[in-house]
Amino acid sequence: MNRTAGFIHAWAPGKSTRTLLLLHGTGGTENDLLPLGRALDPEANLLSPRGRILENGMPRFFRRLAEGIFDEEDLIRRAHELADFIAQAAKKYSFDQKQLFAIGYSNGANIASALLLLRPGTLAGAALLRAMVPLVPETLPDLQGAPVLIAEGNHDPIVSLEEAHALAALLRKAGAKVTGHFEDAGHGLTAETAAAAGRWLAAHAASRNGAD
Numbered sequence: 001m002n003r004t005a006g007f008i009h010a011w012a013p014g015k016s017t018r019t020l021l022l023l024h025g026t027g028g029t030e031n032d033l034l035p036l037g038r039a040l041d042p043e044a045n046l047l048s049p050r051g052r053i054l055e056n057g058m059p060r061f062f063r064r065l066a067e068g069i070f071d072e073e074d075l076i077r078r079a080h081e082l083a084d085f086i087a088q089a090a091k092k093y094s095f096d097q098k099q100l101f102a103i104g105y106s107n108g109a110n111i112a113s114a115l116l117l118l119r120p121g122t123l124a125g126a127a128l129l130r131a132m133v134p135l136v137p138e139t140l141p142d143l144q145g146a147p148v149l150i151a152e153g154n155h156d157p158i159v160s161l162e163e164a165h166a167l168a169a170l171l172r173k174a175g176a177k178v179t180g181h182f183e184d185a186g187h188g189l190t191a192e193t194a195a196a197a198g199r200w201l202a203a204h205a206a207s208r209n210g211a212d
């Protein structure tokens with residue numbers, strides 16, 4: 001277990017110059033998405049922080065007032081904290097943020113979207129698995145063709161299809177290159193979601209990696 005800028009995290013070095021930022025869902029830890037990250041990109045470095053908020057003992061990346069209703073002030077503060085942590089970790093572990101792709105699930109996907117919207121330049125791209133609109137910033141960032149995957153379940157009781165499409169529209173408006181993946185699933189991750197994320201990552205992360 002490591003600690004940088006107050007975040008408990010896991011760091012698993014890889015053999016390439018790519019790094020995956022793994023962001024767990026509510027109640028998860030830094031260990032949850034390590035197997036998925038390794039399966040998605042066997043060569044990448046893996047950086048996996050644990051959310052610092054506790055909701056009834058369950059780690060999250062920011063506070064919510066109720067299911068799907070976010071504490072926006074806290075969300076903004078936590079997104080900046082996480083962005084600062086990532087910048088410090090990039091120095092400490094010597095990885096290139098231009099080749100840093102987030103893989104976020106549920107609450108982790110929502111903080112990844114907040115990073116894109118509030119701290120552009122932190123991530124090269126993001127796979128948002130079962131994601132919602134985290135907030136609508138007053139000024140949209142310029143995401144300059146940053147690749148984003150939005151992978152949703154058609155029967156997700158937490159994320160409606162309207163919400164998923166609203167997120168895609170928001171990120172497209174900011175200039176991101178959004179790929180949508182919709183499957184017959186609920187909120188949980190499936191093998192099909194992982195396969196879609198793997199295809200997306202291979203297509204987009206590899207093209208940004210001139211070094212290997």
Ligand code: MLT
Nearest residue numbers: 026064068106107110158
């Ligand atoms: C969750 O359970 O994590 C929610 O669906 C998403 C969130 O609160 O960010």
